[in-house]
Amino acid sequence: MKQYGALVIGLGGSFMWIVFAFGSALFAGITSIFAKCGIRETDSTVATAIRTIVVLIFAWIMVFIAGSQEQIYSISVRTMLFLVLSGLATGASWLCYFKALQLGDINKVVPIDKSSTVLTILMAILFLHEEIDLYRAIGIILIAAGTFLMIEKKDASIGIERGNSWLLYALGAAVFASLTAILGKIGIVGVESNLGTAIRTGVVLLMAWVMVFVTGKKREVMETPKKELGFICLSGISTGASWLCYYKALQDGLASVVVPVDKLSLLVSVTFSYLVFGERLTRKGMLGLFVITAGTLVMLMP
Numbered sequence: 508m509k510q511y512g513a514l515v516i517g518l519g520g521s522f523m524w525i526v527f528a529f530g531s532a533l534f535a536g537i538t539s540i541f542a543k544c545g546i547r548e549t550d551s552t553v554a555t556a557i558r559t560i561v562v563l564i565f566a567w568i569m570v571f572i573a574g575s576q577e578q579i580y581s582i583s584v585r586t587m588l589f590l591v592l593s594g595l596a597t598g599a600s601w602l603c604y605f606k607a608l609q610l611g612d613i614n615k616v617v618p619i620d621k622s623s624t625v626l627t628i629l630m631a632i633l634f635l636h637e638e639i640d641l642y643r644a645i646g647i648i649l650i651a652a653g654t655f656l657m658i659e660k661k662d663a664s665i666g667i668e669r670g671n672s673w674l675l676y677a678l679g680a681a682v683f684a685s686l687t688a689i690l691g692k693i694g695i696v697g698v699e700s701n702l703g704t705a706i707r708t709g710v711v712l713l714m715a716w717v718m719v720f721v722t723g724k725k726r727e728v729m730e731t732p733k734k735e736l737g738f739i740c741l742s743g744i745s746t747g748a749s750w751l752c753y754y755k756a757l758q759d760g761l762a763s764v765v766v767p768v769d770k771l772s773l774l775v776s777v778t779f780s781y782l783v784f785g786e787r788l789t790r791k792g793m794l795g796l797f798v799i800t801a802g803t804l805v806m807l808m809p
Contacts, residue, residue, distance in 0.1 A: 653795045
């Protein structure tokens, strides 16, 4: 009986990274809801910088709860380098994304940014030598097709075309987002997940505040409405929880599976946006959401 119990515990532990992956998706989905409530009057760049402070505090609290703060002295130079690079990749992705939105149409920029999911899977195969079977190949195709279906055509007057430079920034956002996951997978080897997240978040914080100063919005930080500040802080807490789950899943599992599962946050966001804001998807958008979800679930098959 004891042997059977030990076997069950062992099997459960070996698949806990999937639970963390789904936890990451849940918290990431809730984050978008809190964030939307917090940026009705507040600039999104300012909100991001404030939210990152909350995430950093949350991350270091988890480090001390886990008792892993002493491990920072034993992190190798190579591992620290990859953690920093992962943080820089996230910051670069945000910089490119906001620049692309500034120069191009939203309905053109967002779909390209969403391609980071497929790019990450391909990078995991190429650089991490993760194997791809029939199920994952089908999953990649379904996720790509679903993302395409969710692209909605909007009035071209929403954005002002300024040449094709927006395309380079949008592609940069997708590539850097993919590199974040790959570098994070390499960087957290031998590092407690909470500590790795805290170090990376520190780098992201620096990048976020660089965005605020570069865009000349530092004065708006002090003018943030108190109600929206509360939602921004809640968004930061959700982001912190999502990141902790995400990097714990990356540490123990396969990046080519963790990343698409994390993207199920889209399903969470759509559900809560309907319940909270009454937002609806078109039939084409619903079909795309279904295809993306199906593709993700297919990739989890043995």
